[in-house]
Structures are given as structure tokens and as C-alpha cells.
Amino acid sequence: MLSLEPTLICKNFKPGYKPPSKRGGGPPSKRGGGPPLKSSGRISTTAMAGIVAGATFATLLIVGIFWWNCCYKLDDEISDVLFGDEFQNGMELRKFSLVQIAKMTNNFNGEKLGEGGFGVVYKGYLRDLDTYVAVKRISKASKQGIKEFASEVKIISRSRHKNLVKLIGQCHEKGELILVYELMANGSLDSHLFKGKTLLTWEVRFKIVQDLASALFYLHEEGDHCVLHRDIKASNIMLDSSFNAKLGDFGLARLVDHAKALQTTHLAGTMGYLAPECVSSGKASKESDVYSFGVVALEIACGRRSIEPKYEESQASLVAWVWDAYENQRLLDVADPKLCMNFDAKQMECLLMVGLWCVHPHQHLRPSIRQAIQVLNFEAPLPKLPSTRPTAAYDTQIISEIQASEPCFTGMSITVPR
Template identity: 90%
Template sequence: HLGSNYFTGKIPETFASLTSLKEFRISDNNFTGQIPDFIFRNWTNLEEIYMEGSGLSGPIPSINATLLNLTYIIISDLNGAETNFTQPLIDASLPKLDRLMLRSCNLIGEIPASFGTFTSIKILDLSFNRLSGKIRDELSNLDFEYLFLNGNNFNGSVPQWILETREKVDLSYNNFTNTGVSDCRQNSVNLFSSIARVNNTGIVPCLTSQITCPSEPLHFVHINCGGRKITVNGITYEADFGQAGTSTFYRSITNWAFSSTGTFLSDDRPDDVLDLESRQLSSNGGNELYTDARVSPSSLTYYAFCLANATYNVSLHFAEIQFTNGETYSSLGRRMFDIYIQGEREKQDFNIVVAAGGAGLSRVERFNANVTDGTLEIHFRWAGKGTTSLPERSIYGPLISGISIFNPVFKPGYKPPSKSGSGPLPKKVDRISTAAMAGIVAGATFATFLIVGIFWWNCCYKLDDEISDVLFGDEFQNGMELRKFSLVQIAKMTNNFKGEKLGEGGFGVVYKGYLRDLDTYVAVKRISKASKQGIKEYASEVKIISRSRHKNLVKLIGQCHEKGELILVYEFMANGSLDSHLFKGKTLLTWEVRFKIVQDLASALFYLHEEGDHCVLHRDIKASNIMLDSSFNAKLGDFGLARLVDHAKASQTTHLAGTMGYLAPECVSSGKASKESDVYSFGVVALEIACGRRSIEPKYEESQASLVAWVWSAYGSQRLPDVADPELCMNFDAKQMECLLMVGLWCVHPDQHLRPSIRQTIQVFNFEAPLPKLPGTR
């Protein structure tokens, strides 16, 4: 038994001589190379083989020898070459074979008719492969209890013998042309998404005859996975506490469903219990959302439908409630699984305990998901990694406590501005008065238009040409993917610039707008005409953001430069800027939200500094330029002062720009910005988040006016915990608070060469590296 270790390398050839071996278990390791042929050739006494998530590669060697005692063949998640299943994989007598599980093993071809002779098999799992063709009638000879053929490419009609069986069968996610029924389930057969969808769009066929979407599409889904209906922080989470089984499809009474697949192999319970309740969390007054969870042995999919097409915020709530903390036997387990959103793997080998910082602690993983056909799919899958029998048998597989899906631009009761405009109807005017006034007005208007028109033509069109020269040269056009809006379209979005103002400053005004064709709110930034510096900032912002794609950068949707106007259209950020919460009392940000904001900002800055073709120096990182969406995910915005530079020159470039209080001291003295100066600004923001104070506060005495100097002084006198934001009332993770303050001080080190890279800060935030050692004084 070598399972759940960190073994690497190939299986030694000397193992071929272990002819008396009865059990071979190497699951959850990091081996390399192919499965050795000698396993099924030399080990004639073999009874059980477990290779789930071992790291080994295919193909699976053929079994040609008679293995009289072999009962379990359990192999999953192979890398490398395919195994052709049409050529008999098993060409020998295996009279005691009880469980054959070849899940996610790159199997191709059809199931041969000869497979029907293995009548001793009780569990047959060939899920998540690329098997194709029709399911042969010869398989009806199998005396199985569980049959998992989900996640393949089987076609034709579902055989009648499967529809009539009372055993557990899962045929979800296949390409059948006809299932023979109009539902997603028949007896104990799971048929969810078993029919091929045209272009893989729209509601799955098995649901189309069962539901009728409302005329007004839906904009949110909240599910208390494994629990009853609850309300948390004003949000009502629907109940999801029904018993699931090995091949389950369940549809709620609203607009979501789930499909659960697999069976726990290590216990003798007749039915797997797939919803859990943590008495420990309940008794300790824990958040109700995390006291229950749904767990699955192999694959769990939540499916939302009848949604409005939009970009959604997806929040997945986790808490490990089957393990404990400390150094007890119950703390040794390790759960790992993959997370897919809309078919794309977002997290591999996700470990709740590691992500949350311990068992029983909550963790929210946030994602953005584009819905284009009214449906959204969230899939959790176990890929053979992690322990399976600690602290007791069958503790493994995906576990989820709650799901929140929300369209951030949705506002109940909102009606977009009408095409005919808005405002009161004009009053009736006396015909004589109108006629008399017409001549006067016409003459004055003509003279005014003549003068203004000459000035406008000379200034505005000249300005448009100047902008075009900056923006639309050959070098800039390469890679630009932005919508070009007309001024008329912008006026409609903003009710002719009379709508709600989101912000105002020296740059101009930001309005809340409504983009009809996307059915979404937007932020419309109308840049001031006060100086030509506006042209440079506008060009810089368009140039840089159009090349940048990252979840923690504010998305630029389009732009308009017409008739002297400079306008940018961004995604709408429902919770405004960070400074409005920290310093203006909009809301009190919890510690969990604050620490996540810093991590989001670090992720954005790492992308700008390290991951693009060029290094992007933002040069104006500050709390007012950090925007928060409806789920308080942080996104860095305002790239008006940003510059693209070569990576090799990123530490010695560009002229002075930025905001006092966030500027690195070397910027002030030398007039130059660099990656290190961006890191300094990041450090100031980190300290602001931890302390709840502005970088410069004139109301305090001189020794405390500078946040950086004040925090460093507290650190030098071993009073660092005293600087934590008093508004938090000590409701924070002390270890995370210390981490944030120390990283903040590291980033604002007066010697730019002793500051960390943004990569190093991320490692410390993730507790993958130790806290820095800093001098007691600056």
C-alpha cells in the first residue's frame, strides 16, 4: 500500500518479481511513465489493484493471463496515450472480477460484444472517456448493480433494457439521438444531458419539455447545498437537502437542477449519504450556510437555466466539515477535486482546508461566468487525488456548501430609458407668440451657429484628427478589440448625460449608463476638455486596457472620440471604489472581504508586471482606483497614467506621475517610476485596508499624519497589532492581519531594492513563504 504519498519516477522493473503480491495500491501519487506490462502478466496472484490519480500514463496493458483471484481493477485519471477499447482489453478468464473501474483513462472505440461474458462484474465504471458507438445489447447479460457510462460519446438510441432496469445506471453527458423518454431520469437511470445539443447551446433536451421559462429571464440563483432554506445577510438560499444516490438527477421547483454520479467504494452502506451536517459548526454558532454540504463520490454538476444572457458573478461557498484541525487522526485527511465553470476548468486539485486555512473555516471562491444561451453549469469532479479513508472510509470527493449566482448589473424594477427620450411634455404655446418669436430666434440662432460652427470645426475636428493619430496607428491597431460607439449611442446610454453620476474629478465625470443590446449597466467616463493632457490619458487607457484581459482589471467595453468628446465605456462596478467604503462610510468591509481585496489587487498587479508581452506600470495605484463589483471582488482601474515598457527596462523608466501619499520616495527625488514604485503604492493600499486610515491624515499630529511612518513606528516598538482598524472590533484573523501589515511595510521599504516583487507578496499572502524580516526603523 503506497497510496496518498508524494512518490515520483517510474515503477521499478524489479517489481516484476513480486509474483506473490495480492494488493497493489498506488493512488494519489506523482509517478511517471506507463503502466508496466508485468502487472497483469507476472502477478498471477493479484486480487486488487488501485491506481486512481497515480500520475501514470496509458495505454492500459492488455490482460491476457488468467488471473483467478483478481476482484478489483480500479484505475483512473491516466495521462498520455489512448487505450483502444474495441480491441479486447481483457482476453482472459477473470472469474472473480467484481469491480472494473476505468474512469478518465483515455479509452476510445466501442465496447466489444465479448464484454457481456463478464457476468461476475457488479460495478462497471467507464465514465469520462471517449467511448463511442452504440451500447450493445450483449451488455444486458451483465449482472451489474452499478453501470457508469457517463461522460462519453455514445450515440444511437438508449437500449430498452437499460430503460427497464432497476439497477443504478448513469448515461449523462453523451451524444444519444433518442433516450426513449421525455425526462432527464427514468427509474434509476440518469439521462441528464445525454442527447447531443446542436452547437452545444440552449437548455438540455431532456428539460425542454419539462419547463417553460418566464417571459422575463432570471438574474440570480442561491442554493444552500445539502441544507434547508435559509436567509443569510439578506439573501435567501433555496433548500437542497434531498437524499441523492449513485446516479441521481434532481430538479428544483425553480430554475436549477443537479446531477450526481458515482459510488463510494470503501463502505458497505446500501445508499450513500450525500448531504452532511456539521454539529461542530452548528454548536459553535457558525454561519448557517456552512453547517451543511453536499458531497459526491465522483462528479457533481449544478445546472441553472432560464437566465438572462449576461456576465454573472459566481460565488462558491466551501467549508471542510468532515476533517478536524490539530494533530489528531481526524486531521490527516486530504480532500482534493477540480472545479469547472461553463466547461472550463478553473481550479485543479482544489483543497478546501488549504484554501480556507483550516478545517471548519469558510472559504468563498469567486468567478465570472458568461451566459450566452440562458444556462450556466458548475461542475465538480474528483480526479483521484487526496485521501479516501481518513478519518474513516469514504471521506473523499467534491464537497460544496453553497452556491450564489448573480447578475451584477440587474436591478429589480429598472426600466431602460425610452427611445423617445424623457422629461415632461412641452406645454401648449399660443400660435401668435410662437410665430412672433420664430423670426427673432431664427436670426439669433443663425448668427450664433455661424460663429460657433467656425470655432467648432477648427478645434474639434482638429482634436479628432490628433486623437486618431495617437490611437489608430498601425502599431496600436494590432490587438485592439474594442467597440467604437457613436456620440448618439453614448447619449442614449446616459440619457443625454443627465443620468446618475458615479464620480467626478479633474479627469471629468463618470455616468451610470444602460447598454440596451447587452441588457447591462455600464460606467461611462466623459473626459474633461480642460487640457490636452486628457488626450494622452485617454489614448493610454484605451491602448493598455484593450490589450489586457484579467479578472481583476476593470473591463473596458468601448470608446468614443467624436466631435471633440473623449469617452470610455467600462463594465459597471456595483459597489463603487474601495475608498468609499474605507474612508467615506459606505459600508464596513469585513476582514474576509478586505484580505480578498488585497489578494485580488496583487493578482492584477502580477498580471501587469509579469504576465504580458510588455510590463505595464500603472503609476497611480490608490484606493479610489480600486473598484468593487457586486460580490466585492476587486478590480484595478484608471490606466490614464499607465505606461507600456519592455520587461528589461521596467525598473528604470518613465517620468513622475501619481498621487501624493502613494508615491515612492525615489519617484519624488528622481522623477522616475518603476515596478518597485508600483509595489510601494500597493503597500500603502495594503496598510490602508488593514488600518482603515488614509495614507496622509492632516488631522493627526505630525508623528501620526503619515500612515507609513505611523505603522513602521508601531512595528519598531512591537505594537503592530494596535494599528488594526478599530472599526473591525477585533473581528479578524490575527495571522492574516500580521501578514498583511508586514507585507505592507515590506512593500514601502525606503530602499527600493529591498522591496519584494509582487510575486513574492502573493507567496506570503498564500502562506507559501515566511514573513519578511524588517528593520525596527526606516
């Protein structure tokens, strides 16, 4: 049944009539006819929205100020380190803006050349030079930080050698740390030796060793200061379009006087390439760089990593394995089987002997890089090595349980090979 109430209301309607309030049924309030006041213990929706908006604004303001201070404090700190009086003379390095870097890399959405604990390397295009470049964007979470960024810029920008990767410029802006290098078309040595990118012929391999030795000789002997690289390894050796080798990544490098050529510092480097005295004392030297060079030489000859956890304990360490072959007069047996015996036996023996000479556990019995070059060029006789692998009191055994992982910096700046 339909309700008749609407009809009755219409019949009783008079102009100016107001129905009584449902709350009390009495006449409307004399204070203006509005609704009764709410309890003072409750906050209106409008007031609550205002409080939330104010708190949000204050939070964003604090975060913005903190971000601004951090970014510009970082920029000032880097500028002080890079362009202090000690390094102003001779600095010839281009400074890019973040906008320019973004244009080079399609706003960091372009092709990635590599990625690791340090950050990401992008392929970029430098329009004014009409050339492609490698743009290394250091991760804000990276342990490398300001010190390593500044070290790379200071050292490599002052170095000019055909076997060093050329640093074109840098950018430190709004908290970003970015390095721009010449593009090395064939990537890193380790991608060819261990990842099957390309099978390097023996001629190319022997030339790579000679290029690396030339770069190290320049760093140790030919500059105004001796440069200790401290992280010579296959992944830091880059190959150009003609497979010429160039040493890169100077984040851990240090300048020392030629007279001293020794630095006591925190332990830094990569497991498998670290000289035993570095592990025990933290002292870096020319001899510790030569040790790392020797490990790379053995890797190039044998086609396997310095540490291989998948092998049984007696063969996990490349150095120990090659020494064992030398002791048993089967040195050429360790040659990379992927070469299918297509190598110069005399050069292979020379490279393996020089490699073992360079990784001697006693640092003072290792050759200088000059002596190693003379043997590699057959300008000096092969070294006389002990019949059995020598040991030292501080010789540290590589733990076979070490697992392979992506390179990353720890608090001690040690990396584990992949």
C-alpha cells in the same frame, strides 16, 4: 374750454388740399413731396441693423469654423494615436457614436456615479447587451487630455484579467472623450474604507489585497509588455457585486519592455502613494508600483488614509505611524478599530509586514509582487524587516500642512487624496 380749431379745419377742407409744411410754411417740395433728406453724417436704423447682423454672422462663422476644426482635428489626432501601426494588432474595442452614448445616459442627465477633476462618471444602460455600464465623460477642462485617454484605451483594451476593470468601448467625436466600462456595483474601495459606505469584514479585506496583487502580477509579469500603472490607490480599486476587487483607471499607465521595466518621465501619481524615488527622480518602475501597493495594503489593514492632515505630525503619515508601532512591538495596535478585533491575527500581522516591506524607502530592498504574493499566501515566511524605520537620502517628508481635496491633475500629474 374746447378748442374750435378742428371745426375750422373741417369747414375749410377741400378735395386735393394739402396743408403747408410746418417746417417752413412754404409749398411742398417739387422732388416728390417727401420729407427733406437727412444729414449724410448719420446712419439710418436699417443700415445700422444690417451692419450689426453682418458682424454677428461673421463672428458666429469664425467661431463655428474654429470649433469645427478643433473637434475634427482632435478626432483625427486621437485616431492617429489609437489606431497607428503600433497598436492595430490585437485591438478589440467597440467604438460608440455620440448619439449612442447620449441614449445610454439619457443625454447625460442620468445617475452620476462619481465626479472629479477628470470629469463625470454616469450610470448608463447598454440596450443591445442588456447591461448597465459606467460612462466616463472626460471634462474638456481636464488635464488628462488626449495622451491619458489614449493610454487608457490602448493598455486596458489589450489586457484581459479577472481583476482588471473591463473597458467595453470608447467614443471620440466632436471634441468629446468618453470611455465605457463594465459597471462595478459596489463602487470604489475608498468609499467603503474611508466614507462609511459599508463596513468591510476582514475576510473581504484580505481577499481584496490578494485580488489587487493578482492584477499587479499580471501587469508586471504576464503580458507581452510590462505595464506600469503609476497610480495604484484605493479610489482606483473597484468592487463588483461580490466585492471582488478590480484595478481600474489606466490614464497614467505606461508600457515598457520587461527587460527594462523602468521609465523616466514627468512626475505622476498621487501624494501619499508615490514612492520616494519617483518624487526625487521621476523614474517609474515595478518597484514604485509595489510601493503604492504596500500603501494600499496598510490602508486596508488600518482603515485610514495614507495621509491624514487632521492628526498630529507624528501620525499624519500612515507609513511612519505603522513603522513606529512595529518598532515598539505593538504592530497589531494599528488594526482598524472598526473591525472590533474581529480579524485573523496571523493574517493581519502578515498583511502589515508585507505592507511595510513594500514601502521600504530603498526600492531594491522591496519585494517583487511575486514575492509579496507568496508571503500573503503563506507560501513563504514573513520578511525580516529592520528594527527601526529605514531612511534614504532622497526620502521626502510628507508635509503635514497638505490639505485634503478632490483629486485633480496638475501640470505634473500629481493628485492629492481626498
